[in-house]
Amino acid sequence: MERSPFLPLPEGMVIGQVEIAQAQLTVEVISTQPFAHCPGCGSPSDHVHCQYQRTVHDVPCGGRRVVLRLCVRKFFCRVPSCQRKVFAERLPDLVQPWARVSNRLLEELKALGLAASAEVNERLAPKLGMKVKAPTLLRYLRAIPPPAKASVRVLGIDDFAMKRGDCYGTILVNIFLPVFVKRQIFLLNLAFEARCHLSVLNSHRIV
Numbered sequence: 001m002e003r004s005p006f007l008p009l010p011e012g013m014v015i016g017q018v019e020i021a022q023a024q025l026t027v028e029v030i031s032t033q034p035f036a037h038c039p040g041c042g043s044p045s046d047h048v049h050c051q052y053q054r055t056v057h058d059v060p061c062g063g064r065r066v067v068l069r070l071c072v073r074k075f076f077c078r079v080p081s082c083q084r085k086v087f088a089e090r091l092p093d094l095v096q097p098w099a100r101v102s103n104r105l106l107e108e109l110k111a112l113g114l115a116a117s118a119e120v121n122e123r124l125a126p127k128l129g130m131k132v133k134a135p136t137l138l139r140y141l142r143a144i145p146p147p148a149k150a151s152v153r154v155l156g157i158d159d160f161a162m163k164r165g166d167c168y169g170t171i172l173v174n175i176f177l178p179v180f181v182k183r184q185i186f187l188l189n190l191a192f193e194a195r196c197h198l199s200v201l202n203s204h205r206i207v
């Protein structure tokens with residue numbers, strides 16, 4: 001059992017056996033936490049009921065996919081009034097309950113999803129040592145919470161064609177939030193620098 005700088009793990013977890021294949025590392029991860037908290041009542045318990053394996057995909061290492069084989073324990077909850085008689089230990093610093101990808105891989109996939117289309121990322125991910133289907137990536141993106149509500153002080157406005165000559169839309173951009181269309185960043189920044197005291201901007205002309 002050891003800890004590795006190439007595969008950092010949260011406190012209380014160590015690496016067991018490692019299987020090395022051409023395109024994939026399979027890493028056994030063992031929890032050494034002496035007890036776990038019951039999700040029902042919050043009480044700690046060190047009475048182990050059984051152990052099972054859980055498979056979680058992690059960020060790539062050296063161009064290889066990484067699959068974590070987590071050795072997860074189930075504990076008895078000894079609190080008489082608690083509904084959960086047996087519960088599985090949770091590892092929230094590494095992976096969320098029932099998730100099939102680690103927290104850090106989820107963040108990387110979201111970053112890819114925000115930068116390019118889901119279909120492009122489905123084709124690109126294997127070349128980066130990851131694997132994701134477009135519908136799954138879209139589900140991850142839809143789960144991103146919206147930014148905190150704030151009053152808009154400077155607004156960028158532009159039009160775009162969903163079908164040229166037939167269907168058009170208008171995009172409104174809060175200039176103080178990250179913008180994903182490069183052309184608009186350029187135009188809006190120019191306008192902002194020129195007339196920064198204005199409250200409304202247009203990407204074609206300054207209002």
Ligand SMILES: [Zn+2]
Pocket residue numbers: 038039040041042043077078079082083084
């Ligand atoms: Zn309990």
